[in-house]
Amino acid sequence: MKLSNKFSRRDFIRTGSIGLGALAMAPALKSFARPKKKKLGIALVGLGSYSTGQLGPALRHTKECYLAGIVTGTPSKAVAWSKKYNIPKKNIYNYQNFDEIAKNPDIDIIYVVLPVFMHKEYTIKAAQAGKHVICEKPMALNAGECEEMIAACKKANRLLSIGYRLHFEPHNMEVMRLGQKHILGNIKHIDTGNGFTYNGDPNAWRLKKALAGGGGLMDMGVYCIQGARYTIGEEPVAVKATQEKLRPDFFKEVDETVFWELEFPNKLVTTGKSSYNNDWSYLKAEAENGNFELGPAYGYNAIDGSINGSPMKFPQIIQQAAQMDDFAKCVTLNKQSRVAGEEGLKDMKVVDAIYRSLESGKWERIG
Amino acid sequence: MKLSNKFSRRDFIRTGSIGLGALAMAPALKSFARPKKKKLGIALVGLGSYSTGQLGPALRHTKECYLAGIVTGTPSKAVAWSKKYNIPKKNIYNYQNFDEIAKNPDIDIIYVVLPVFMHKEYTIKAAQAGKHVICEKPMALNAGECEEMIAACKKANRLLSIGYRLHFEPHNMEVMRLGQKHILGNIKHIDTGNGFTYNGDPNAWRLKKALAGGGGLMDMGVYCIQGARYTIGEEPVAVKATQEKLRPDFFKEVDETVFWELEFPNKLVTTGKSSYNNDWSYLKAEAENGNFELGPAYGYNAIDGSINGSPMKFPQIIQQAAQMDDFAKCVTLNKQSRVAGEEGLKDMKVVDAIYRSLESGKWERIG
Numbered sequence: 001m002k003l004s005n006k007f008s009r010r011d012f013i014r015t016g017s018i019g020l021g022a023l024a025m026a027p028a029l030k031s032f033a034r035p036k037k038k039k040l041g042i043a044l045v046g047l048g049s050y051s052t053g054q055l056g057p058a059l060r061h062t063k064e065c066y067l068a069g070i071v072t073g074t075p076s077k078a079v080a081w082s083k084k085y086n087i088p089k090k091n092i093y094n095y096q097n098f099d100e101i102a103k104n105p106d107i108d109i110i111y112v113v114l115p116v117f118m119h120k121e122y123t124i125k126a127a128q129a130g131k132h133v134i135c136e137k138p139m140a141l142n143a144g145e146c147e148e149m150i151a152a153c154k155k156a157n158r159l160l161s162i163g164y165r166l167h168f169e170p171h172n173m174e175v176m177r178l179g180q181k182h183i184l185g186n187i188k189h190i191d192t193g194n195g196f197t198y199n200g201d202p203n204a205w206r207l208k209k210a211l212a213g214g215g216g217l218m219d220m221g222v223y224c225i226q227g228a229r230y231t232i233g234e235e236p237v238a239v240k241a242t243q244e245k246l247r248p249d250f251f252k253e254v255d256e257t258v259f260w261e262l263e264f265p266n267k268l269v270t271t272g273k274s275s276y277n278n279d280w281s282y283l284k285a286e287a288e289n290g291n292f293e294l295g296p297a298y299g300y301n302a303i304d305g306s307i308n309g310s311p312m313k314f315p316q317i318i319q320q321a322a323q324m325d326d327f328a329k330c331v332t333l334n335k336q337s338r339v340a341g342e343e344g345l346k347d348m349k350v351v352d353a354i355y356r357s358l359e360s361g362k363w364e365r366i367g
Numbered sequence: 368m369k370l371s372n373k374f375s376r377r378d379f380i381r382t383g384s385i386g387l388g389a390l391a392m393a394p395a396l397k398s399f400a401r402p403k404k405k406k407l408g409i410a411l412v413g414l415g416s417y418s419t420g421q422l423g424p425a426l427r428h429t430k431e432c433y434l435a436g437i438v439t440g441t442p443s444k445a446v447a448w449s450k451k452y453n454i455p456k457k458n459i460y461n462y463q464n465f466d467e468i469a470k471n472p473d474i475d476i477i478y479v480v481l482p483v484f485m486h487k488e489y490t491i492k493a494a495q496a497g498k499h500v501i502c503e504k505p506m507a508l509n510a511g512e513c514e515e516m517i518a519a520c521k522k523a524n525r526l527l528s529i530g531y532r533l534h535f536e537p538h539n540m541e542v543m544r545l546g547q548k549h550i551l552g553n554i555k556h557i558d559t560g561n562g563f564t565y566n567g568d569p570n571a572w573r574l575k576k577a578l579a580g581g582g583g584l585m586d587m588g589v590y591c592i593q594g595a596r597y598t599i600g601e602e603p604v605a606v607k608a609t610q611e612k613l614r615p616d617f618f619k620e621v622d623e624t625v626f627w628e629l630e631f632p633n634k635l636v637t638t639g640k641s642s643y644n645n646d647w648s649y650l651k652a653e654a655e656n657g658n659f660e661l662g663p664a665y666g667y668n669a670i671d672g673s674i675n676g677s678p679m680k681f682p683q684i685i686q687q688a689a690q691m692d693d694f695a696k697c698v699t700l701n702k703q704s705r706v707a708g709e710e711g712l713k714d715m716k717v718v719d720a721i722y723r724s725l726e727s728g729k730w731e732r733i734g
Binding site: 208 | 419439440441442443446447450461462463464481482484485568570572575577578
């Protein structure tokens with residue numbers, strides 16, 4: 001093991017251990033102890049509203065990674081982003097030359113922020129290009145696609161993570177602690193809902209089944225499935241769902257509002273609902289010795305919560321910055337993210353079962 | 368000249384004349400006289416809101432042309448449009464393989480519906496690909512670019528038209544007739560304004576100077592310059608302009624509201640104004656023996672007007688369908704459109720002079 005000023009912290013961490021002999025050299029290693037850290041380069045694929053409004057701005061606040069490149073089919077976006085974020089031309093790709101990104105050493109991580117139907121294709125392409133991948137939620141059109149994505153990343157020996165930002169958000173993390181560690185005893189019930197009143201462009205991809213996979217359930221409901229799962233810390237076994245459609249002309253192809261009961265082990269049944277036609281964002285948990293809740297629970301900011309009626313006192317953070325920094329650390333340490341592809345797969349199995357239940361009108365087993 | 372059933376009306380018209388000997392054969396030519404007419408194929412380049420909300424739907428109502436192809440960098444739009452308008456895969460292009468459109472016989476006309484900074488490049492590419500071109504307004508970033516576009520189309524022997532739909536709108540056509548034919552005597556004054564309160568995406572290309580060329584003047588003011596020019600039927604010689612900016616944080620790079628005086632020959636001075644922060648759409652003309660006005664004057668529908676206070680009674684039409692059908696006829700007849708590239712150039716010379724006047728604070732000569 002060669003030690004020199006060029007030996008970076010990243011190399012150090014990757015090596016994983018350092019002999020006691022080296023540690024004994026401490027005085028000579030002052031510059032080694034705090035070397036200049038290289039931030040990992042992220043490329044955003046797809047410059048829609050989430051990239052524009054959330055990820056781009058968040059990448060101004062990351063410490064472990066930075067916005068190194070973009071992939072867009074829209075020339076005007078290429079010009080605007082290049083100028084705004086000082087991205088060199090050589091790091092700007094489109095959907096035709098995407099695979100050439102393999103040759104670009106500036107890009108360590110590819111973040112897939114595309115319509116759902118493209119998640120599988122570009123996650124696999126990214127891994128095959130030798131890059132680590134973050135894929136936005138919902139992970140894919142169905143659980144089968146998720147499995148292909150996980151297998152492809154494994155085969156390419158690349159890490160895969162899903163854009164589950166709330167695993168890094170203090171109020172949601174508190175809920176995980178309260179539930180999973182039985183702080184107020186076992187969970188007796190959870191009710192959670194997430195939705196907004198969709199009045200946007202009727203031509204948006206989110207309203208097309210072939211492009212989005214589904215409607216409010218895919219987009220908003222996944223948060224509730226996550227919420228129930230990470231509060232309880234176990235995997236659900238069955239689900240029964242119903243739906244309501246008040247604006248069939250607008251939601252021609254996709255679900256509007258969906259209600260479900262989700263059964264966990266030990267006969268614990270939680271309720272959840274998702275909507276493109278109601279403004280919901282809450283999680284209420286009842287435990288043996290008290291209760292806790294979040295509201296707003298799932299938004300990009302202004303998350304709030306309480307325990308037995310007393311407000312939680314956590315800071316608001318830039319969730320996406322925390323999420324991307326965590327994944328950059330995982331890449332540096334070569335360890336699985338807490339929101340790896342398997343986490344997305346578990347949610348998609350629930351989503352698939354909910355759609356089956358909407359068809360059958362019956363309880364459906366998950367998985 | 369070979370006459371057969373395969374001799375189409377289009378070939379006939381292109382040939383331009385037919386000998387008397389052939390006409391004498393009339394009885395044998397029944398199938399020749401009214402052959403099945405081939406609609407010309409249009410490809411839309413750029414699938415933003417104008418293509419999505421106006422041109423695509425209008426192309427369901429055209430008689431001389433149809434939506435044969437699309438050019439988009441956004442894969443989800445390619446899928447959605449292909450499905451919605453039944454466009455075959457071979458007629459879907461992106462910005463990387465655009466030039467291959469030259470080989471596609473389905474495409475006769477290319478309609479450039481891109482951000483302004485791309486108008487010149489894609490108009491020239493389209494003409495060089497052997498296609499006739501419609502370019503959206505404003506024609507380009509400045510008059511110099513317009514001249515290059517006109518020259519390139521001339522060199523390629525292709526027709527060029529600007530998307531000036533109001534030349535085909537009955538109320539606006541009535542105003543042209545009233546003014547240009549001096550129906551109420553000579554015009555003594557015109558006042559016209561066009562604008563809307565822009566509250567959309569702050570990242571939109573329309574707010575970036577490099578992409579849009581300017582703000583409300585380029586986008587909305589061009590209608591007023593058109594309105595004054597086509598009511599009077601002469602070309603303005605000088606202009607003086609001032610501006611107002613009430614939302615500098617939003618309109619960081621481009622003009623918000625611009626006011627101008629536009630001098631025509633014989634000392635006729637008209638007033639105009641454009642805005643991204645006021646809802647205007649009117650043209651008021653005072654003539655020697657009466658007055659007439661339009662309001663709304665410039666929108667996509669619900670145009671209204673009056674002459675000496677009596678309402679005009681014209682139908683509302685699908686302006687873009689009429690405009691595209693007219694250009695398709697021009698292509699078939701190989702004649703210049705009434706809204707040829709030169710018409711766009713004239714407006715851009717006025718726009719350029721307005722921007723010069725905003726700089727200098729003085730009257731500026733046009734051209």
